[in-house]
Amino acid sequence: LLGSDLAPGVLVKAESLQVTGSFKARGACNAVLCLLEREPAVAGVVTHSSGNHAQAVAWAARIAGLPATIVIPASANPAKIAATRAFGADVITDGVTYDNRERIAEEISRARGLHLLHPYDDWDVIHGAATVGVEIVADAPAAGAVVVPVGGGGQLAGIALAFATAAGTDAVLYGVEPETAADAALSLKNGRLEHLDADPVTIADGVKSKQIGDRNYEVIVSRRLVKDIVTVSEDEIAEAVRVAWQTLGLALEPTGALSLAAYLSRRVPPGTSTRPTVLSASGGNFDPATVAGFLAPR
């Protein structure tokens, strides 16, 4: 946990400094290791992702000595595709779109006998992400609030489970979504699993999933382990990226700056030095041209 020059009541969990540049390494690592324990003879894993989960699974599979096939939309950020290949994964992009990627991954799983690793609707992935929460409890047991970006909901669900099972802490959990991708906020409000009809338009490309996973719905909504899910505008996200870079010294991607955006726009408790607010800065794999534009608008 990093302090910051913003205020004494703010602590930052900088998962942008995590191996592969995001918290996704935790879930991927746990899922691959659990898989090997259950099925030592498994032929390999396959997953679909346009972003941080792709690199994380490629990295975790390499460590475990397991072949990995990653299905990535052809239009995804070339830098992320290259980074995933650099970890030794078999990357498939031909004919892959955001809409058909899950189906293609399922077909490959069946045809090649590979274990299909869901990016967020998988207990092993969620439990891996939960280690973020375990570490926050250990380092800041007096935290009053913890703020976490929500896409598929894996990170928020994992952290919520960690806090629900930890002794000696009563921190309140908040999720954050872009206004344009507020399906989880709506699900929590309405008490049913809501989903977006179309791909949301947001600079926070790590939280574009159209609905949270069933398991994450169970933790976040049914078990009521999260107090609220707040939303932030695109301008607020861009401003948070700028503040993160200039004031925190952290190169965050827009998705990784969601919690800071919620803090700066006063939609979560400000925190005090005795009851700090912890902001999850979940990733740092940004598109340089986009972020350069936030720093110095053309």
Added chain:
Amino acid sequence: LLGSDLAPGVLVKAESLQVTGSFKARGACNAVLCLLEREPAVAGVVTHSSGNHAQAVAWAARIAGLPATIVIPASANPAKIAATRAFGADVITDGVTYDNRERIAEEISRARGLHLLHPYDDWDVIHGAATVGVEIVADAPAAGAVVVPVGGGGQLAGIALAFATAAGTDAVLYGVEPETAADAALSLKNGRLEHLDADPVTIADGVKSKQIGDRNYEVIVSRRLVKDIVTVSEDEIAEAVRVAWQTLGLALEPTGALSLAAYLSRRVPPGTSTRPTVLSASGGNFDPATVAGFLAPR
């Protein structure tokens, strides 16, 4: 010390995450506290700086409850001037240039009875910077090399003293300068204190001093506690800033990326997992427009 996705043999001392955004907070804090111990009735401190030392002294003085006057060239980065004022310091810029700032600070010191705090040629400041080295020894006693930017030489001298007085480590120290500001490299080579005739032209605005301090010369050159001082080009510095932001997740200023530039251009030992190379990333207070240009060239 942070690991990195660059290589297992590289560790980064991220002083960009330090309070006030640079290692300068250490020297300023130590100097102000030592001053108060020696002269409890001192009226205040005055210093001159265009950059990180200004904010660091303003911060340290505020903590100690001591008035601080900071002389900053009128043409300096407005963001740094504002940050210094935000710490409650009396900032003087009227008629101040890079050439007359030291003289003006001396005049203010005499006229108002304020203690003049030199940015780097002061044992208290050097000993404060030495705590960077103390922490590196504690965290990576097996380090094979430590790489440190050189402007006035305070950080390098401090770290060199820390390593010279520590038991159980035999790391070799390297300094790094821009090619256009290579006075320290020349001083070490020639065995005499060399100085630049004109202000150097470099994007690394934290190392523009024309010569290293007398005390730092004593440590670095006379006592031979530094193995070599290498130089890097402006393009290599810009590339290192880009790599720091994209691969390390650290928003570094060009000066803070000098050690990484030396590593990427293979002018210092690459390090191994058992004998790592430690790179000091000394600061993160950058000019947004300049750095945006490195990320996405126009």
